[in-house]
Amino acid sequence: MRLKDRISIVTGAAQGIGAAIAREFAREGALVAALDRKGDVEKVCEDIRCKGGQATGYVLDITDQEAYRSCVDRVASQSGRIDTLVNNAAVWRPGDIFTDKLDEWREVQKINLEAVYWGCKLVAPHMARQHRGRIITITFGSGVGHRWRCRRLCGGERRSGQLHEIAGSRTCDSRRACQRDRSGFHSYAHVNREWS
Numbered sequence: 001m002r003l004k005d006r007i008s009i010v011t012g013a014a015q016g017i018g019a020a021i022a023r024e025f026a027r028e029g030a031l032v033a034a035l036d037r038k039g040d041v042e043k044v045c046e047d048i049r050c051k052g053g054q055a056t057g058y059v060l061d062i063t064d065q066e067a068y069r070s071c072v073d074r075v076a077s078q079s080g081r082i083d084t085l086v087n088n089a090a091v092w093r094p095g096d097i098f099t100d101k102l103d104e105w106r107e108v109q110k111i112n113l114e115a116v117y118w119g120c121k122l123v124a125p126h127m128a129r130q131h132r133g134r135i136i137t138i139t140f141g142s143g144v145g146h147r148w149r150c151r152r153l154c155g156g157e158r159r160s161g162q163l164h165e166i167a168g169s170r171t172c173d174s175r176r177a178c179q180r181d182r183s184g185f186h187s188y189a190h191v192n193r194e195w196s
């Protein structure tokens with residue numbers, strides 16, 4: 001078990017890639033705090049527990065800074081530490097500069113960028129105190145592309161990549177990248193080399 005007893009927060013864990021990460025982390029022995037604004041996250045955790053894993057669901061919107069803070073505080077006070085944060089929750093709103101509405105663009109920034117920054121800020125003091133920790137951010141192919149019709153997402157996620165360079169964390173560039181790496185994650189430095 002590669003993640004035995006690691007306290008791991010996974011955002012956007014009610015479905016899709018986030019749910020798969022939560023399940024896999026639990027299978028590897030992690031104690032998973034699964035966050036999502038959808039109540040389905042409870043079902044994912046129940047299923048993990050039925051299979052012998054450990055997972056607790058938290059229903060919240062990660063753009064609600066106080067709700068996110070109190071969730072991280074609860075995880076930290078119950079477990080005494082936070083080992084991993086997986087910034088997975090994101091939204092995809094196809095559009096372009098001609099048809100985008102500013103409010104929609106702002107919503108994407110709030111979820112895909114600001115909440116990622118806030119999550120890092122909340123867990124960083126715990127990781128610094130422990131002298132260890134991992135922050136993993138899932139991004140999207142469009143975030144590293146140059147098709148200007150995809151720029152709305154690109155603006156958010158590409159900058160979130162830069163955030164992670166600062167945080168020294170590891171990031172997953174795309175599903176294809178994940179499949180190439182058995183551990184599931186590529187280092188940001190590697191992804192960055194691919195960009196240049």
Ligand SMILES: NC(=O)c1ccc[n+]([C@@H]2O[C@H](COP(=O)([O-])OP(=O)(O)OC[C@H]3O[C@@H](n4cnc5c(N)ncnc54)[C@H](O)[C@@H]3O)[C@@H](O)[C@H]2O)c1
Nearest residue numbers: 012014015016017018036037061062088089090138139140
């Ligand atoms: N699906 C793909 O083909 C693909 C490819 C490359 C990268 N990605 C990336 O992988 C990640 C997950 O993708 P997915 O396809 O599983 O997405 P998804 O839409 O299936 O799931 C995202 C989850 O995040 C949750 N979420 C969104 N905003 C939230 C908020 N403000 N607060 C709390 N929870 C919130 C949603 O409720 C949902 O359960 C994303 O970061 C995405 O950019 C996806």
